[in-house]
Amino acid sequence: MESEERSAAQQVGLDRVGVRYGRRTALREVSLSLGRGVTGLLGPNGAGKTTLLRTLATASTPDTGTLSVLGLDPLTPTGRQALRRRLGYLPQNPGLPSHFTAYDFIDYVGILKEISDRQARRTEARRVLAEVGLTADRGRRIRKLSGGMRQRVGLAAAIVGDPELLILDEPTVGLDPEQRLRFRELIAGLGEGRTVLLSTHQTEDVAALCHKVVVLDHGTVRFQGTPAELALLARGRVWSSGERAPGALAAWRTGVGTFRNIGVPPTGASLVEPTIEDGYLLLLDGDGDGDRNGDGDGDRTPADAA
Numbered sequence: 478m479e480s481e482e483r484s485a486a487q488q489v490g491l492d493r494v495g496v497r498y499g500r501r502t503a504l505r506e507v508s509l510s511l512g513r514g515v516t517g518l519l520g521p522n523g524a525g526k527t528t529l530l531r532t533l534a535t536a537s538t539p540d541t542g543t544l545s546v547l548g549l550d551p552l553t554p555t556g557r558q559a560l561r562r563r564l565g566y567l568p569q570n571p572g573l574p575s576h577f578t579a580y581d582f583i584d585y586v587g588i589l590k591e592i593s594d595r596q597a598r599r600t601e602a603r604r605v606l607a608e609v610g611l612t613a614d615r616g617r618r619i620r621k622l623s624g625g626m627r628q629r630v631g632l633a634a635a636i637v638g639d640p641e642l643l644i645l646d647e648p649t650v651g652l653d654p655e656q657r658l659r660f661r662e663l664i665a666g667l668g669e670g671r672t673v674l675l676s677t678h679q680t681e682d683v684a685a686l687c688h689k690v691v692v693l694d695h696g697t698v699r700f701q702g703t704p705a706e707l708a709l710l711a712r713g714r715v716w717s718s719g720e721r722a723p724g725a726l727a728a729w730r731t732g733v734g735t736f737r738n739i740g741v742p743p744t745g746a747s748l749v750e751p752t753i754e755d756g757y758l759l760l761l762d763g764d765g766d767g768d769r770n771g772d773g774d775g776d777r778t779p780a781d782a783a
């Protein structure tokens with residue numbers, strides 16, 4: 478019973494949450510339920526991902542709807558304050574103080590997170606810096622670190638105090654493939670025993686580390702389920718051929734010179750197993766116009782979607 482209560486308290490629930498910026502609707506009646514583990518948030522530019530993460534991180538207040546986060550109501554002052562002590566948030570552009578060393582910055586974050594005992598703060602700073610692999614570089618000024626290392630400083634700041642809920646806004650953006658791999662490993666480890674929500678444009682991130690995926694588009698939830706279920710949406714709809722299919726919802730040339738077409742079987746094409754990216758593209762172009770970016774050519778590529 479106790480563990481059931483604990484697992485219920487770990488959950489994040491949104492019920493018909495709406496956010497507007499003036500006349501622009503960023504989130505429209507968003508209802509979601511998230512449990513422990515890593516959930517990926519996919520969606521094209523402007524879909525509302527950052528707005529959703531900011532709302533959960535208590536950085537902005539919704540105009541409509543209700544939320545329950547770790548059993549707390551962030552729309553009340555007491556709930557919001559209690560929640561802030563239990564969550565970690567890595568914003569898209571964290572704006573790290575470049576003249577601080579990595580260690581001094583994390584120590585400062587420890588003060589903000591109310592770790593008032595100096596020794597405890599020191600232990601925690603060392604722990605989180607070790608967790609992100611920055612022990613050797615902790616004395617270097619942030620401005621002298623590489624982009625990937627700065628991302629790791631941001632992640633270290635987010636995990637100070639061992640938060641139960643971790644909200645990460647595009648944590649793998651700008652990382653080289655090796656660093657991305659390392660980051661994925663880190664995030665997967667952090668997802669064991671806590672709730673992690675991360676937004677990303679990389680369907681590979683979702684495939685590699687998420688147990689659940691949510692697709693947002695125009696402020697609306699278009700899909701929530703497992704990554705395998707997202708891929709299954711495209712089963713029987715992905716074709717490999719020697720030429721681009723004129724009527725395809727999305728089509729692109731692969732590294733081996735063939736074309737991957739989603740939606741319509743071109744002549745002489747063979748059916749292939751769908752990936753998460755195929756499911757995602759099909760979902761977003763399910764209306765069949767195949768030309769969401771409005772350029773008139775109707776042949777979307779994965780890069781268009783991202």
Ligand SMILES: Nc1ncnc2c1ncn2[C@@H]1O[C@H](COP(=O)(O)OP(=O)(O)OP(=O)(O)O)[C@@H](O)[C@H]1O
Nearest residue numbers: 498501502503520521522523524525526527528529
């Ligand atoms: N401060 C703001 N003022 C006005 N409009 C905003 C503001 N922030 C976001 N928007 C608008 O709200 C919508 C959702 O934006 P949001 O940043 O949440 O999307 P996103 O999915 O995170 O996009 P991206 O992938 O480009 O980061 C967009 O139409 C955006 O232009």
